[in-house]
Amino acid sequence: MTIPASWYLILAALLFGIGAFGVLTRRSALIMFMCIELMLNAVNVTFVTFARSMSDIGGQTIVFFVMVVAAAEVTVGLGIVVAVFRRRASTSVDELSELQG
Amino acid sequence: MNHVAPLILVFPLVGFLLVLLNGRSLSNRFVGALATGVVALSFVASVVALVLLLHDRAREVNVQLFTWISVDTLHVPVALLVDPLSVTMCLFVTGISALIHLYSTAYMKGETDFRKFFLYLNLFVFSMLTLVLANNLVLTFVGWEGVGVCSYWLVSFYFDREAAASAGKKAFIYNRVGDVGLLVAMFLIFTHTHTLTYQGIFSSTSLLSPTVATLIVLALLLAATGKSAQIPLFNWLPDAMEGPTPVSALIHAATMVTAGVYLLVRMSPVLALSSSGRMSIAVIGGVTAFVAATIACAQKDIKKVLAFSTVSQIGYMVLAVGVGAYGAAIFLMVSHAFFKALLFLGSGSVIHSLGGEQDMRKMGGLAKWLPLTFPTFLIGWLTISGVPPFAGFWSKGDVLTNVFAHDKVLWALGVVTAILTAYYMSRLFVLTFRGSERFREVTHQHDPHESSLVMTIPLLVLATLSVLGGLLDLPWAHGFSLTDFLDPTFGFVAATPTQSTVLQTGLAIVDVAAALVGLAAAFTIWRHRVESPRFEPAFLEHVWYWDDAYDAVLARPLERAARVSNDVVEDRVIDGAVEGLGGSMRRSGEGMRKLQSGMVRQYAVAMVLGVTIIVIYLVGRVR
Amino acid sequence: MLAVAYAFPDVLVFACAALLILVGAIGVIAMKNPVHSALSLIMCLLGVALTFLAQRADFLAAAEIIVYAGAIVVLFLFVIMFLGVDKTQHPHVEPLVGQRWLAGVGVTVTVAGLITLMANSHWVSGVLSVSTGGTALAGGAGNITQLGDSVFTTYLLAFEATAGLLIIAVVGAVLLARRERPLDLDLDLDDEVEGEPSPAPDDDHGTMTPGDLVTDAATPREVSS
Numbered sequence: 001m002t003i004p005a006s007w008y009l010i011l012a013a014l015l016f017g018i019g020a021f022g023v024l025t026r027r028s029a030l031i032m033f034m035c036i037e038l039m040l041n042a043v044n045v046t047f048v049t050f051a052r053s054m055s056d057i058g059g060q061t062i063v064f065f066v067m068v069v070a071a072a073e074v075t076v077g078l079g080i081v082v083a084v085f086r087r088r089a090s091t092s093v094d095e096l097s098e099l100q101g
Numbered sequence: 102m103n104h105v106a107p108l109i110l111v112f113p114l115v116g117f118l119l120v121l122l123n124g125r126s127l128s129n130r131f132v133g134a135l136a137t138g139v140v141a142l143s144f145v146a147s148v149v150a151l152v153l154l155l156h157d158r159a160r161e162v163n164v165q166l167f168t169w170i171s172v173d174t175l176h177v178p179v180a181l182l183v184d185p186l187s188v189t190m191c192l193f194v195t196g197i198s199a200l201i202h203l204y205s206t207a208y209m210k211g212e213t214d215f216r217k218f219f220l221y222l223n224l225f226v227f228s229m230l231t232l233v234l235a236n237n238l239v240l241t242f243v244g245w246e247g248v249g250v251c252s253y254w255l256v257s258f259y260f261d262r263e264a265a266a267s268a269g270k271k272a273f274i275y276n277r278v279g280d281v282g283l284l285v286a287m288f289l290i291f292t293h294t295h296t297l298t299y300q301g302i303f304s305s306t307s308l309l310s311p312t313v314a315t316l317i318v319l320a321l322l323l324a325a326t327g328k329s330a331q332i333p334l335f336n337w338l339p340d341a342m343e344g345p346t347p348v349s350a351l352i353h354a355a356t357m358v359t360a361g362v363y364l365l366v367r368m369s370p371v372l373a374l375s376s377s378g379r380m381s382i383a384v385i386g387g388v389t390a391f392v393a394a395t396i397a398c399a400q401k402d403i404k405k406v407l408a409f410s411t412v413s414q415i416g417y418m419v420l421a422v423g424v425g426a427y428g429a430a431i432f433l434m435v436s437h438a439f440f441k442a443l444l445f446l447g448s449g450s451v452i453h454s455l456g457g458e459q460d461m462r463k464m465g466g467l468a469k470w471l472p473l474t475f476p477t478f479l480i481g482w483l484t485i486s487g488v489p490p491f492a493g494f495w496s497k498g499d500v501l502t503n504v505f506a507h508d509k510v511l512w513a514l515g516v517v518t519a520i521l522t523a524y525y526m527s528r529l530f531v532l533t534f535r536g537s538e539r540f541r542e543v544t545h546q547h548d549p550h551e552s553s554l555v556m557t558i559p560l561l562v563l564a565t566l567s568v569l570g571g572l573l574d575l576p577w578a579h580g581f582s583l584t585d586f587l588d589p590t591f592g593f594v595a596a597t598p599t600q601s602t603v604l605q606t607g608l609a610i611v612d613v614a615a616a617l618v619g620l621a622a623a624f625t626i627w628r629h630r631v632e633s634p635r636f637e638p639a640f641l642e643h644v645w646y647w648d649d650a651y652d653a654v655l656a657r658p659l660e661r662a663a664r665v666s667n668d669v670v671e672d673r674v675i676d677g678a679v680e681g682l683g684g685s686m687r688r689s690g691e692g693m694r695k696l697q698s699g700m701v702r703q704y705a706v707a708m709v710l711g712v713t714i715i716v717i718y719l720v721g722r723v724r
Numbered sequence: 725m726l727a728v729a730y731a732f733p734d735v736l737v738f739a740c741a742a743l744l745i746l747v748g749a750i751g752v753i754a755m756k757n758p759v760h761s762a763l764s765l766i767m768c769l770l771g772v773a774l775t776f777l778a779q780r781a782d783f784l785a786a787a788e789i790i791v792y793a794g795a796i797v798v799l800f801l802f803v804i805m806f807l808g809v810d811k812t813q814h815p816h817v818e819p820l821v822g823q824r825w826l827a828g829v830g831v832t833v834t835v836a837g838l839i840t841l842m843a844n845s846h847w848v849s850g851v852l853s854v855s856t857g858g859t860a861l862a863g864g865a866g867n868i869t870q871l872g873d874s875v876f877t878t879y880l881l882a883f884e885a886t887a888g889l890l891i892i893a894v895v896g897a898v899l900l901a902r903r904e905r906p907l908d909l910d911l912d913l914d915d916e917v918e919g920e921p922s923p924a925p926d927d928d929h930g931t932m933t934p935g936d937l938v939t940d941a942a943t944p945r946e947v948s949s
Contacts, residue, residue: 003730003738008775009842011742015749015768017835022753024705024827030804034752034765037796041772044784052779055861060781061874067784067791068886072893074796078803079900085807086903093701094819101694703820709830716837 008049016042029081029091033074040070105149106164106181109191110234112143113227117220124216133206136219140202140226144195151188160185160589163236163300170239174295182236182299186431186590189583190233190363193435197355197442198226200559204446205347207555208453218258218345225251229356233363237298238287241364245283245328248357249276255352256344268340275337279327283364286320289313290371303370303592314371318378321368322385329361329415332389336647338412342404346449349404354411354445355438362418362434366427370592373425383423383504387511387518390416392645394521398528399641401632402459403448406529410485411441413518417500420511426503427591428574428584433500435583436492436570440484443563447478450556451533454549455540461529462631466538470549473557475534477564482530484567486523487616489609492570498612499574499584505608506600516615523619531627539631576605737778744771758804762797769793782867 019038026032044063051059085091116139120132127135154160162183170177181187202222209218228247235241253276257269291297293313294305309317325331330338341353352358365372365382372379390413397409414437421430452459454471468475484491487498497519505512540549551557574583600608626636640646748768755761769792776785818824862870875883 003734003778006842007738008779010839011738011745011775013835013838013842015745015772016838017831018746018749018753020709020834021827021831022749024702024709024831025824026753027702028758028809030758030800030809031753031761034761034800037765037792038749038752038768041769041788041792044788045772045775048776048779048781048784051781052861057861057870057874058878060784060861060867060871061879063781063784064787064871064875065879065882065886067787068890071791071796072886072889074799075893075897076900078799079897082803082807083900085809091807091809096701097699099697100699101697700820702823706823706826706830709827709834713830713834713837716834716841720837720840 005049005053009046012042012045012049015039015045027092027094029077029084029093032093033077033081037070037074040066104164105146105153106162106183106234107166108146109143109150109195110181110227110230112139112146113223113230115139117223117227120216120220120223124220127216129210129215132216132219133202133209136223137199137202137206139223140195141199143226143230144192144199147188147191147195150183151192154183154185154188161300175291175297177237177239177297179240180236180298181234183234184590185587186363186367187233189431189435189587191230193438194229194233194356195226197438197563198222198229198351200562201347201351201355201442201446204350204449204556204559205345207553208347208449209345214258218255221251221254221258222348222351225255225352225357229360232360236300238283238290238302239297241367242280242283242287245324245360245364246280248352248360249273249280249328252276252341252352252357255348256341258344258348262343264340265343268337268343272337272341275334276327279324279334279361282320282323282325282327286317286324289317289320299367302368306370306374306592309371309374311375314374315378318368318372318375319381321365321371322378322382325361325365325382325419326385327361328364329358329419330412331361331385331416331419332392335389335393335412336644336651339405339408339644342402342408346404346445346452349408350442350445350449353408354441358411358415359418359434359438362415362422362430365419365422366430366591369422369427369590372422373592379423379425381423383420383508383511386416386419386421386423387504387514388416389413390420390518391514391521394518394525396641396644397525398521399637401461401637401642403451403461403464403529403533404445404459406461406525407441407444407448410444410522410526413522414441414485417497417515417518420504420515421500424504424507424511426500428582428587429496429499429503431587432574432583433496435573436484436496436567439563439566439570440481440491440493443477443481443560443567444485446556446560446563447474447481448533450474450552450560451478453552453556455543458540458543461532463539463543464533465536465540465631466534467540467549468534471534471551473551474560477557477560478530478534480564480567482526484570485526486620487519487612488620489613490568490571492567492573494612494616495571495574495576498609499576501612502576502600502605502608516611519612519615520619520622523616524623527620527623528627531623532631536628536631734778737774741771741774741778744768744774746771758809759801762800762804765800766793766797769797780861780867782864783871 016039019035019042022035022038023032026035044066047059047063047066049059051057051063081091084096088095116136119135120127124132154162164181164183166179166181168176169179202219205218205222209215212218225248228244228251230244232241232244232248235244250273253269253273256272257266259265260269287297290302290309294302294308296302296305306314326334330336338353338358342349344353372382393409393412393416397406397413400406400409414433418430418433418437421427421433450471451464451467451474454467454474455464458464480491484493487494489495501512501515501519504515626633643649745768748764748766748771751764752761752768755764769788773785773788773793776782776788861867
């Protein structure tokens with residue numbers, strides 16, 4: 001008997017929670033990006049798990065696309081981080097609060 | 102079919118459009134000739150229409166042009182009603198307009214706005230003919246407003262003069278008050294008969310209860326007092342004399358101001374339903390005639406005297422309408438158009454010769470300098486005074502005879518007014534043409550010059566008409582008189598008791614006596630005088646303080662109310678509401694902006710908490 | 725207990741994967757040094773790849789290692805090195821009041837809620853789920869065939885769209901990373917025409933700023949003087 005889907009799902013939920021907590025507490029934009037990658041991977045795990053439990057290749061396909069989008073996101077995001085760092089010599093997001101009310 | 106009727110309208114319209122569209126490329130001379138020519142053609146068309154009508158047994162022709170409004174039960178055609186009344190009106194309107202157009206080509210020579218003047222004048226003639234020829238009240242109202250706006254433009258023709266501009270506004274506003282009356286009458290009629298064509302209304306008068314009929318008549322009376330300058334709305338007419346003199350002659354004496362009388366006469370079948378309404382009309386007319394005549398006795402401006410005289414004469418017409426003597430009213434209207442146009446054009450000639458002076462105290466002794474104006478003016482003076490055998494004697498006698506049969510008090514008022522009429526006109530005549538030459542200061546010692554032939558020809562024609570106008574309606578010419586011609590168009594009124602020839606002759610003698618008394622009094626008083634406070638009391642000179650009364654009763658309280666609403670309502674209530682709303686928005690915005698910390702992690706926390714709430718909800722639901 | 729219900733190798737694989745994932749993830753958020761965080765991320769991603777393998781997603785497992793661990797994390801490391809932020813950040817005082825506390829409560833409650841859902845819902849078990857009618861997932865090369873069929877038939881439009889997205893992302897990244905050159909090229913030319921020597925690149929910099937790496941001496945200078 002294979003491992004039940006709920007084990008993986010719970011694992012994914014924990015991973016997601018850790019990622020989310022990181023996004024909320026770390027100030028460095030780079031670390032926040034990594035945490036976002038964690039959250040995306042948590043989602044990927046659930047997709048793959050459901051693909052298995054439902055015998056549907058669609059779930060894996062979505063993971064494929066998520067990877068592509070994540071790659072694009074990291075490219076642009078890191079570009080922004082570099083551009084911001086040039087202006088401020090810092091990657092802390094707390095300093096980027098010009099748009100406050 | 103009377104196919105010539107539309108042509109009466111088309112000619113002035115064509116003239117108006119030609120001048121409107123190519124005004125700048127046409128010479129003044131051509132514009133004058135064109136404007137006069139089209140009105141003359143319109144007159145010819147009117148004559149043809151008359152001839153055709155005389156050969157028509159029906160004596161009533163509808164010329165349907167097209168449908169204008171057709172909504173549910175409201176059907177308003179653009180259609181002309183050719184009957185004795187409208188043809189009579191057309192004839193004298195176009196005839197006198199043509200003469201006055203001719204006169205104006207010389208009088209207005211050298212004006213910068215020469216073309217504009219004729220533009221307005223042609224539009225006026227078109228509107229007046231629309232008013233007269235329309236076969237329904239809506240189209241009549243179009244003409245009614247058309248002549249009103251032309252009157253406004255022409256009164257304030259010299260708009261760079263403060264007095265002219267405000268006189269135009271005054272005329273416009275007084276007329277608006279009257280227009281409300283016409284609109285109300287139209288509403289009432291439509292609610293009860295569901296038609297607005299004259300023939301439709303007249304064939305369904307049985308649908309109008311006495312109360313409604315009285316209300317309609319009173320509303321029509323209000324309309325007539327506005328347009329025809331009757332009490333209580335007569336004040337605009339004297340001020341309207343700020344316009345050029347030909348305009349005063351055409352619009353404010355001969356044609357437009359009689360539109361109110363025309364309307365009442367046209368609606369005579371409705372008037373027939375309400376004796377109390379007719380009584381109100383008669384009283385308004387009689388009182389206006391008297392009041393205006395007293396005021397005319399104390400005016401110093403030659404045109405003002407003529408203006409109040411016009412008000413007074415129209416009062417006679419309204420009086421005649423009130424007693425059901427519609428034929429007499431139209432007869433007086435026509436003859437009044439002749440002699441009042443004559444007097445105005447004559448006074449225009451006098452003013453022209455003195456280089457614009459209108460104060461009678463600075464005239465005098467002009468008889469010898471104006472060889473053509475003087476005799477024609479003399480005829481006009483005798484005509485309006487009621488001296489036989491001129492037209493005024495017959496027409497005024499006709500009115501007074503009818504009034505006598507109806508109401509003795511009003512008749513007495515009419516006779517007193519006749520005395521006053523003869524008196525103030527003689528005063529005007531004496532001060533202008535007799536006595537010492539007081540104009541030297543005005544003309545800088547030059548001799549006054551007679552006007553050109555173009556201006557005197559209309560005077561001669563009008564003088565001839567004034568002399569012969571009485572032939573239209575001689576009391577003993579049964580079957581061939583104007584009254585008999587018009588009679589089919591009038592609504593039934595309790596028959597005037599036939600008066601014996603003796604009585605008629607007696608009344609005629611009274612009229613003549615009244616005229617002679619007025620003449621004699623004027624000559625005695627004014628032969629050697631220029632001004633006399635005793636005979637020109639300030640009360641009369643200031644028009645019975647009528648304007649001041651309006652000022653105190655209406656204008657000032659309204660101004661105060663406007664100021665209050667400006668200072669209090671506008672500032673506190675309206676501005677307060679608007680600014681309060683804006684302020685509360687701003688304050689709530691000030692509060693809300695604190696949420697926007699600019700800290701991206703704080704936003705993320707908010708998002709996560711939102712997700713938390715959703716998850717909690719889901720957990721609760723899936724269970 | 726576990727051994728009774730499930731085959732021991734499966735449990736072992738899951739345990740390894742879970743260990744890798746959780747330790748790696750906690751490492752990402754706990755490490756002070758960003759480089760260490762990135763390395764922890766690799767560890768975590770390996771664990772994820774392991775779960776993929778265990779669940780018949782062979783291709784995705786490979787892609788996970790190549791794309792994530794190979795490309796993306798390397799990109800992170802490159803940027804970290806490039807910006808010179810691979811030092812311990814100065815411990816700042818947390819500027820947001822209650823941020824850590826709120827985050828902890830929110831995340832904990834959310835994860836607990838999710839776990840509750842998964843433990844109780846019928847759609848988690850897969851037993852009652854309605855299969856979409858697809859054939860059972862194949863392992864190994866079969867998986868690649870299935871995935872390829874799916875991507876190039878059912879999801880073709882999405883696939884093409886991601887191609888566009890990638891192009892745009894690359895162009896955007898280039899634009900963002902490029903240092904804006906001031907429009908002084910003409911002035912430089914003019915200066916040379918007039919015989920003035922163009923200013924020499926500043927070599928007396930004690931330390932190279934990161935910007936100098938990318939912008940070859942085209943920094944704005946007082947060319948107008």
